[in-house]
Amino acid sequence: MIADVNIRFSCEKRLMKAVLLDQKGSKCIQCYGWLFGGGVHMRNVVGILLDRKTYLGIQSKQTGYEQIDLYNQAAEKLGITLFYICLQETSADSALGLCFENKSYRLLRLPIPKVIHNRAISLSPYMLKKLNHLAASSQVFNRQNRYDKLRIHKLLHTTESLRAHLPATLSYSRTHLLEAMEQFPDFFVKPTNSSVGKGIIKLSKQENDTWDLFWSNNQPKKLTRDQALAYIKNKVGKQTYLIQQAISLATHQGRPYDLRVSVQRGAKGKWQVNGIAGKVAAHGRQVTNLGKGGEAWRCELLFHRSGFQPEQMKEAVEQVSLRVAEVLGKRLPNMADIGLDMGVDKTGHIWFIEANGRDQRYEFKQLKMEDSFYQTYETPLVYAKYLLNKRG
Numbered sequence: 075m076i077a078d079v080n081i082r083f084s085c086e087k088r089l090m091k092a093v094l095l096d097q098k099g100s101k102c103i104q105c106y107g108w109l110f111g112g113g114v115h116m117r118n119v120v121g122i123l124l125d126r127k128t129y130l131g132i133q134s135k136q137t138g139y140e141q142i143d144l145y146n147q148a149a150e151k152l153g154i155t156l157f158y159i160c161l162q163e164t165s166a167d168s169a170l171g172l173c174f175e176n177k178s179y180r181l182l183r184l185p186i187p188k189v190i191h192n193r194a195i196s197l198s199p200y201m202l203k204k205l206n207h208l209a210a211s212s213q214v215f216n217r218q219n220r221y222d223k224l225r226i227h228k229l230l231h232t233t234e235s236l237r238a239h240l241p242a243t244l245s246y247s248r249t250h251l252l253e254a255m256e257q258f259p260d261f262f263v264k265p266t267n268s269s270v271g272k273g274i275i276k277l278s279k280q281e282n283d284t285w286d287l288f289w290s291n292n293q294p295k296k297l298t299r300d301q302a303l304a305y306i307k308n309k310v311g312k313q314t315y316l317i318q319q320a321i322s323l324a325t326h327q328g329r330p331y332d333l334r335v336s337v338q339r340g341a342k343g344k345w346q347v348n349g350i351a352g353k354v355a356a357h358g359r360q361v362t363n364l365g366k367g368g369e370a371w372r373c374e375l376l377f378h379r380s381g382f383q384p385e386q387m388k389e390a391v392e393q394v395s396l397r398v399a400e401v402l403g404k405r406l407p408n409m410a411d412i413g414l415d416m417g418v419d420k421t422g423h424i425w426f427i428e429a430n431g432r433d434q435r436y437e438f439k440q441l442k443m444e445d446s447f448y449q450t451y452e453t454p455l456v457y458a459k460y461l462l463n464k465r466g
């Protein structure tokens with residue numbers, strides 16, 4: 075009979091060993107292989123890689139937009155064990171993290187799970203190096219979750235049937251800016267690698283070669299062509315930007331709206347749409363981002379008010395979104411969970427605006443779209459389970 079045992083873990087030649095010590099500190103049991111960390115079956119374990127701040131907030135339920143209890147609920151249903159980790163606590167072949175089993179968390183050091191769903195943003199060279207190390211011994215899906223918008227545009231442009239859904243897009247240069255001024259009555263100048271609507275400029279042609287320039291939430295500036303060029307040059311500085319034809323987005327109460335579409339790989343790695351939510355720009359703004367005053371609205375209601383047939387439009391948006399995900403997924407095999415910004419113009423034509431690699435899913439939460447919200451947590455785990463089984 076072993077009372078009050080201590081467990082000491084070690085890792086020898088990638089074979090995990092748990093040594094149980096009795097009260098006097100002498101070895102009494104050694105366990106090798108899958109029995110590790112108090113009986114955790116590694117072949118059922120899926121890693122969830124979080125930002126450190128989110129990871130540290132798990133037990134106090136301070137995880138920001140990340141709804142950890144939905145991951146736990148889905149894992150229970152699927153019969154898998156979740157191991158929450160952050161890069162700072164991983165080493166070459168093990169990680170210290172929180173294992174959720176039987177409705178409670180345990181802090182354990184476990185081998186690197188064979189499959190990991192990445193929900194962290196890793197930007198520094200050090201973090202990227204750690205992420206690459208992790209990916210050497212594990213299948214980390216959505217490993218890369220920030221993409222250059224111009225690269226994504228070019229990838230999609232190779233598929234002919236998608237071209238009609240892509241706004242004309244050019245790399246940023248003075249020559250291209252002059253071309254855009256000739257070609258488009260309205261266009262955007264956007265950072266290629268930013269988010270939450272930061273750094274976005276919109277230009278609208280007025281009479282006599284003058285332009286309305288929209289920046290942040292200011293009233294539009296009325297500028298001559300040369301003044302607009304100088305203003306943009308100054309804002310762009312050394313950052314990478316692109317130039318994009320503006321879509322004449324459908325409006326709600328005079329405010330443009332677009333859509334957030336969650337597309338994820340699920341059973342057998344197949345892409346599926348788990349929800350479509352509308353985002354309506356704040357009064358006077360050109361961007362719909364919720365972080366810039368945009369509001370989430372049910373898309374059915376927006377479509378109805380725009381005179382579109384809601385179910386048909388939803389179906390059409392789903393079809394284009396699935397094709398976008400399939401094309402991107404073929405070229406970027408790690409990709410498994412994306413939040414697409416899709417636009418519908420005033421004539422009902424569907425446009426692709428951008429793909430987000432770490433969808434925060436908060437539109438669904440705000441709109442109390444509980445099924446969609448839950449599905450966005452369950453589907454990546456269904457996919458993870460499929461990958462685990464495939465690896466054997």
Ligand SMILES: Nc1ncnc2c1ncn2[C@@H]1O[C@H](COP(=O)(O)OP(=O)(O)OP(=O)(O)O)[C@@H](O)[C@H]1O
Nearest residue numbers: 241268269270271272318319320321361362415428
């Ligand atoms: N070509 C366009 N035509 C019309 N509206 C656009 C266009 N490009 C961007 N917008 C508007 O600006 C918003 C922000 O643009 P985009 O999604 O490309 O940038 P972002 O800053 O990366 O946002 P996110 O936080 O989603 O990553 C879009 O949701 C849309 O409302």
Ligand SMILES: [Mg+2]
Nearest residue numbers: 270271415428
């Ligand atoms: Mg966006």
